[in-house]
Amino acid sequence: MIRYITALLAVSMFAVGTWAQNSPPHLQDVSIVYGAKNPELIPDNIAYRLYLFSLTVPANASEHERQAQAGRLATLNLTVPEDSQVLNILADFRSRYDAWIARWNAEAQQQQEHFDPTLVLQVREDIVADAQRALQSSLTVDRLIRFTRQVQQEKRHMRIITGGSQ
Amino acid sequence: MKLRFLMTAILLLFCGRLADAQSCYPVFSINYTTYSYVTYLNSDDNGGWAETDVNIAGNANMTVGGSCPSWVQAQIQQQINGSTHQPHIYNYTSINGGHGGWTTGPSQCYNCYFNYTTYNDTGYMLDNATTNWNFQDSMACSMGGDIFDTGLINWPFEFAKTLSQTTGGSSGQWTVTEDAPGLVET
Numbered sequence: 001m002i003r004y005i006t007a008l009l010a011v012s013m014f015a016v017g018t019w020a021q022n023s024p025p026h027l028q029d030v031s032i033v034y035g036a037k038n039p040e041l042i043p044d045n046i047a048y049r050l051y052l053f054s055l056t057v058p059a060n061a062s063e064h065e066r067q068a069q070a071g072r073l074a075t076l077n078l079t080v081p082e083d084s085q086v087l088n089i090l091a092d093f094r095s096r097y098d099a100w101i102a103r104w105n106a107e108a109q110q111q112q113e114h115f116d117p118t119l120v121l122q123v124r125e126d127i128v129a130d131a132q133r134a135l136q137s138s139l140t141v142d143r144l145i146r147f148t149r150q151v152q153q154e155k156r157h158m159r160i161i162t163g164g165s166q
Numbered sequence: 167m168k169l170r171f172l173m174t175a176i177l178l179l180f181c182g183r184l185a186d187a188q189s190c191y192p193v194f195s196i197n198y199t200t201y202s203y204v205t206y207l208n209s210d211d212n213g214g215w216a217e218t219d220v221n222i223a224g225n226a227n228m229t230v231g232g233s234c235p236s237w238v239q240a241q242i243q244q245q246i247n248g249s250t251h252q253p254h255i256y257n258y259t260s261i262n263g264g265h266g267g268w269t270t271g272p273s274q275c276y277n278c279y280f281n282y283t284t285y286n287d288t289g290y291m292l293d294n295a296t297t298n299w300n301f302q303d304s305m306a307c308s309m310g311g312d313i314f315d316t317g318l319i320n321w322p323f324e325f326a327k328t329l330s331q332t333t334g335g336s337s338g339q340w341t342v343t344e345d346a347p348g349l350v351e352t
Contacts, residue, residue, distance in 0.1 A: 051201075053223075054203055054219065067207055071205045072203075101281055104225075104278070105275070108277045108279070109278070112275075113243055113247065115277055117227075157202050158199060159316055161198040163196055164194040164195035
């Protein structure tokens with residue numbers, strides 16, 4: 001009888017152990033788009049977001065960071081008034097983007113599995129679109145064309161990783 | 167007695183199969199970007215300084231997939247909620263004896279949004295001296311290991327000055343001027 005009960009216990013433990021498969025999740029369908037090979041597969045909104053962010057510095061930027069920013073902006077060949085306007089647009093973009101990330105992370109940590117990023121992601125797209133609109137109204141046509149061309153060229157250095165497990 | 171053990175063994179196999187068909191497991195979804203760029207910093211008559219930057223941005227999510235009792239699902243979800251993600255970036259230029267290497271970003275919650283950049287100064291580069299820039303991005307999960315890895319990418323570049331030639335007006339003489347120095351992908 002004792003043997004029988006032991007065997008039944010073993011059965012139940014085995015079943016429970018199999019239910020709760022705690023093995024590491026395997027990523028089966030990860031896809032990496034390499035902009036160097038397929039720049040046309042990097043969407044404009046992503047390219048603008050990454051490029052705009054690369055032109056920014058944090059609010060408390062060091063001298064070195066500002067020098068690097070000037071180096072990045074030099075490729076756009078802006079006039080002095082344009083440069084000043086673009087710096088303001090970039091500062092606004094960075095400030096809103098950093099606040100957006102802080103909001104995302106606060107909500108994700110608080111809500112855990114109930115966190116729905118759909119609406120939050122739309123805000124990110126709005127921040128990028130607002131910066132694009134501000135640039136359009138601040139730059140001359142020539143400079144805007146140069147800026148747009150630069151974004152397209154930068155796609156070669158971007159990669160998009162998507163996918164997941166099943 | 168033998169019959170009882172035989173029945174137990176069959177039951178054991180059956181339950182195992184049944185549970186296997188109803189197992190639960192973490193399910194991933196990921197959405198990241200990586201961006202690598204060279205920034206020109208400064209120059210003198212013979213060369214200059216540059217900076218190589220690598221950024222990783224985006225987020226992942228994990229849910230419980232499959233079918234199993236709710237208490238088992240809750241247990242797995244609890245493990246997911248306790249897990250963290252952490253970015254790793256390799257950013258290395260070969261010139262001047264080599265600069266940079268691996269950097270590990272902050273460890274954050276599994277569904278947090280990451281925006282992590284590494285900055286690496288190349289040191290002084292003579293004009294027309296080519297450096298190999300190697301970089302790689304990956305994101306590690308405390309629960310599932312590496313979520314993705316871009317692999318090592320090589321991007322050689324050099325510091326170069328370009329010259330412009332313009333006519334000197336009615337005399338027809340040519341004037342050669344030195345443009346602003348720039349970085350050229352080789």
